[in-house]
Amino acid sequence: MALVSGHEVVRECTARGLVAGAFNTTNIETTMGIVDAIERVGVPTFIQVAPTNVKLSGYEYIYDTVARRLADCSVPVALHLDHGKSLDAVEAALAADFTSIMIDASEEPFAENVAVSAQAREMCGTEVALEAELGSIGGKEDDVAPEFASTTNPAQVAEFVAAVGCDMLAVSVGNVHGYAPNARIDFDLLARVREQSPVPLVVHGGSGLPAEQLGRLAEFGVVKVNVASDLRNAMIRSFGEAYAANPNENSLIRVSLDAVAAITDVVERRIRMLNPSV
Incomplete structure (x- = not known):
């Protein structure tokens, strides 16, 4: 199946009461592992x-790798720009035919966040889905951390979504980027945000959240949950274990295939945590 729009x-997830995992790729091994898991479980997903x-790699290489692997996949998958911090990044991803975009101006004051996010909306048009962020999510992603973290203010949600015209809203409700085993969702805050939001919600930092919390997110209007650190750790661990077992190991393809299998298992587990009935 060709890539679909976000x-x-x-x-489809909303109609079926599902939560889409959103899994970060970097290379061919990660992509193969993600799609293998998607095919096992059958839940629509963001890569x-x-x-x-x-x-x-550049955006084009990522597009080509994902699109080629999905040609034989029957599950709907969108290719998403995660944390586009600038309009230049949005433009580059759109030029590479990404089908879903996140603009993240969440560290800016409210008015500036609205202005930048609304510009991204214009660039995406109506066919490409747009995710924007209100409230700045803490933690580190690729060694990049916000200067400050702040929770989402429910009183600003309706105004923000109306002014931007986004299709999904990323929220800061106790979730933390990176592997943060002590992160916990504030479900009272999430419920208040949901009451004010006319669009589905997105939770980042899925790697650090416990299964019992991930399994509840659908009840609160969450349609997308980002997972990155778990996948990266699985790949790095596979290569590290191979070297530790044999410092003279030279079968790159064998170790790469082991990494794909490890990533597949991680992605499948996370999808099932998000969707306990699947």
């Missing part, structure tokens, strides 16, 4: 990449 992934992870 709109289609959101529509995504952040600007910090295209330094080696």
Whole structure:
């Protein structure tokens, strides 16, 4: 199946009461592992990449790798720009035919966040789904951390979504980027945000959240949950274990296939945590 718009992934998940995982790729091994898991479980999904992870490949390589692997996949998948911190990043991802975009101006004052996010909306048009962020999510992603973190203010949600015209809203409600085993969702705050939001919500930092919390997110209008650190750790661990077992190991393809299998297992577990009924 060809890549679909983020709109289609959101529509199908909403109709079926599912939560889409959003899994970050960097290379062919990560992509293969993600799609293998998607095919096992059958839940519509986002595959995504952040600007910090295209330094080696560029957006076009990521698009080509994902699109080629999905040609034989029957599950709807959107290719998403994760944490586009600038309009230049948005422009580059759109030029590479990404089908879903995140603009992240959450560290800016409210008015500036609205202005930048609204510009991204214009660039995406109506066919490409847009995610924007209100409240700045803490933690580190690729060694990049916000200057400050702040929770989402429910009183600002309706105004923000109306002014931007975004299709999904990323929120800061106790979730933390990176592997943060002590992170916990503030469900009271999440419920108040949901009451004010006319669009589905997005939770970042899925790697550090416990299964019992991930399994509740659908109840609160969450349609997309980002997972990155778990996948990266699985790949790095596979290569590290191979070297530790044999410092003279030279079968790159064998170790790469082991990494794909490890990533597949991680992604499948996370999808099932998000969707306990699947």
